[in-house]
Amino acid sequence: MKLTTLPDGTPDGRLHVVSRDQRRIEPAQGAQTMQALLENWDGFAPQLEAQYAALNAGGGADFDAAQALAPLPRAWQWLDGSAYDSHGDLMQKVFKMDPTPKGRPLMYQGMSHQFLAATADVPLPSEADGIDFEGEFGVICDAVPMGTDAATAQGHIRLLVQINDWSLRTLAPIEMKTGFGWVQAKPACSVAPVAVTPDELGEAWRDSRVDLPLIVDLNGARFGAAEGYPMSFGFDELVAHAARTRVLVAGTIIGSGTVSNENFREIGSSCIAERRGIELLDLGAAQTPYMQFGDRVRMECRARDGQPLFGVIDQAVVAGGS
């Protein structure tokens, strides 16, 4: 099934069921919010699946995706991986970091109290911070016990989402070199309007990976079309990694990291930093500028048959902060 959250004046918004073609919508029965659903998935999901089937047959109101909030407008926990080695290896070269040993997922904890809507303006304090997008996929889990293994973790993946992990590249290497991870370099992320259950992807949900391309356009020009499948660790393994020493609260969101493929010179990138890294290696200097206020990024992942899945992220960065 497909779900979205519409504004209702509360911080968590109102959960809605969306038809498969993403044209029709109805307030969710039972669960008032996405968080409530994730806290009692087994209790609410059967009724919602029935509602989804009925909505696909007809009825409901028109869905205006531009009105949607992030599917989970705030979450108790956001843990972002970096599971595409072609991206990670390149960034380590560019930042002159020691290569990290393989065999262990990379993951940091990011800001989770605010996820921006997919079409909302993105207020950031300074163009000098190196404003960049990161197109990625994510999963939302129900509660995961400490010590859960990857095989069991797979069953806790309830929803898939598409994320823009906003990044400030002037600050990122400074924070990374401390070993403490990112605070200033990682402001609020944006999330595409529709969260989908894994079965909506059919065979494209494969080995706990999204086997579909993420199309990224910057100011109307194609920037990247990287495939989601080549993660060095599947989401099941990322969830298990996160749960190694902690309980994962229901509504934990876990990200893939910037989608990236080995042939990034041909298919492009899901963030500017990667393209600049390629330019640095190939041309001796980065040439593509980071974003300026007013610049827009668009991200979309559709099924192979063209059916919409997560909806579209399409938003501009604007001057913000006091």
Next chain:
Amino acid sequence: MKLTTLPDGTPDGRLHVVSRDQRRIEPAQGAQTMQALLENWDGFAPQLEAQYAALNAGGGADFDAAQALAPLPRAWQWLDGSAYDSHGDLMQKVFKMDPTPKGRPLMYQGMSHQFLAATADVPLPSEADGIDFEGEFGVICDAVPMGTDAATAQGHIRLLVQINDWSLRTLAPIEMKTGFGWVQAKPACSVAPVAVTPDELGEAWRDSRVDLPLIVDLNGARFGAAEGYPMSFGFDELVAHAARTRVLVAGTIIGSGTVSNENFREIGSSCIAERRGIELLDLGAAQTPYMQFGDRVRMECRARDGQPLFGVIDQAVVAGGS
């Protein structure tokens, strides 16, 4: 005033006012939870201050601190600094990290969906992970706009707390070397039962620092008595650092990092890793073991005149995880 949270069957518990001598308690008027108070501090605080004054004059019920939850049992955001250079410099030597440039606070985002009660058992999956405590101070803020400067940030510090930032030292350097910060190495923190407004410290709240010692005992033996004042950045500066590129949600907790002083050889340490680092430098090998299941740590910070302030953290680590 002094505040605590008692269990009432909900995840956020029920906010209570505590008398200055920490013997008496009453359900808070107006604000039902600590989170609600922080979301509307100016609306609720005057009535609570009046209630606190009346409770100090008499009335209320007996306060059993062992029943208290963490003052904020879950928070939308937990950002922990490392503002004691004597600790940070030593850890960098021990972990063979490059020294971080001074002049910029160190900070990571940690798990915030669960803060353990001060007397609760601490379930952790393995003694082999290098179980360690970290005694520190923290502040809880109301909402802080993006770009707030340190002078303004000071006014957003509404409450002070005392924290045990549980750390797994076998995992910490592995995660630190990736540059992504800690996920597995930083499970849920514990918090002393009483949160206090800065005025409760009188002159001991100085330059946005807690000018009082934190007494740490391990299995009944004195382990450290480091002074809280020598932070290289005050909490006002830590809050401003955190708010540089993001809005801080009401209820954001910001930590000092492990309390540590230059004369740690004389006064001891607030974590085992620091003592082991000193042993490594002075004796050629670490000698103090990390914690085993059943070991207890106790932490307390009182006013110079002996008045209780935050109450006591006193808890054991136990085997946990599936």
